[in-house]
Amino acid sequence: MPTHDLFLLHLGRIGRPDPATGRIPWAPVPSYLIRTVGGKTVLIDTGNPASTIGAETAQPWSDHRVDVRPEDDVVARLAQIDLRPEDVDLLVSTHFDWDHCGRHDAFGPAGTESLVQRRQLSVARGGDPRAIRALWDIPGIRYTAVDGDTEIEPGLRLLDTPGHAHGHQSVWVETAEGPVLLAIDAVARRINLVTREVPNWYADPPEAVRTIARLAALAEETGAYLIHGHETSQWDALPHSPAPFRRPEQSAN
Numbered sequence: 066m067p068t069h070d071l072f073l074l075h076l077g078r079i080g081r082p083d084p085a086t087g088r089i090p091w092a093p094v095p096s097y098l099i100r101t102v103g104g105k106t107v108l109i110d111t112g113n114p115a116s117t118i119g120a121e122t123a124q125p126w127s128d129h130r131v132d133v134r135p136e137d138d139v140v141a142r143l144a145q146i147d148l149r150p151e152d153v154d155l156l157v158s159t160h161f162d163w164d165h166c167g168r169h170d171a172f173g174p175a176g177t178e179s180l181v182q183r184r185q186l187s188v189a190r191g192g193d194p195r196a197i198r199a200l201w202d203i204p205g206i207r208y209t210a211v212d213g214d215t216e217i218e219p220g221l222r223l224l225d226t227p228g229h230a231h232g233h234q235s236v237w238v239e240t241a242e243g244p245v246l247l248a249i250d251a252v253a254r255r256i257n258l259v260t261r262e263v264p265n266w267y268a269d270p271p272e273a274v275r276t277i278a279r280l281a282a283l284a285e286e287t288g289a290y291l292i293h294g295h296e297t298s299q300w301d302a303l304p305h306s307p308a309p310f311r312r313p314e315q316s317a318n
């Protein structure tokens with residue numbers, strides 16, 4: 066099986082104060098860069114909007130508190146591995162929540178092609194308020210709708226993982242460290258694997274629970290290392306770019 070190079074890009078942290086304690090449960094905002102054996106440069110999500118850099122909150126996009134430094138901008142993270150936005154051949158949009166598509170604007174001038182599940186593109190175009198048009202619908206970006214599980218190259222495929230958002234997608238990638246399942250928000254936190262419960266604001270909670278079961282079984286059967294979308298304890302234990310991904314000695318799952 067061909068293997069691809071994977072980098073984990075740290076794009077800052079977000080959180081909402083706990084109403085009881087006022088404490089903010091900070092969660093990382095990742096994106097991922099894959100250099101394929103076939104020579105493609107694939108970016109998965111773009112993280113927080115540029116307006117969050119140095120800001121207290123993500124207003125006007127969200128009331129989340131933010132901790133985003135200049136080096137947490139996706140363009141700065143790409144520069145650390147000698148890449149510019151125009152070097153990205155494919156931008157995988159997992160879904161259009163503000164903290165996942167917030168820097169799509171950096172890829173408009175390059176005319177980047179973006180792969181998104183048809184269902185997510187259709188609800189976003191239909192005016193779903195979660196998909197803030199000013200963030201995702203960027204002149205120049207060429208959206209290509211994909212239907213369900215889709216292979217980009219052998220050992221690199223998109224997985225249709227709906228529920229958190231309609232048409233949410235995750236990514237399967239074979240690396241020299243073994244297979245990796247970038248669950249994104251299909252399994253945002255480790256607790257989701259334990260409780261098999263999701264927040265009621267998800268687009269389709271029953272479907273989200275079925276998706277968790279599918280990904281848990283897939284990781285179990287294949288030995289893939291599952292990376293959560295927003296799990297601080299896991300994220301902080303993994304090497305971030307410019308270092309390549311390495312699987313921890315003891316699985317953090």
Ligand SMILES: [Zn+2]
Pocket residue numbers: 162164165250294295
């Ligand atoms: Zn998210």
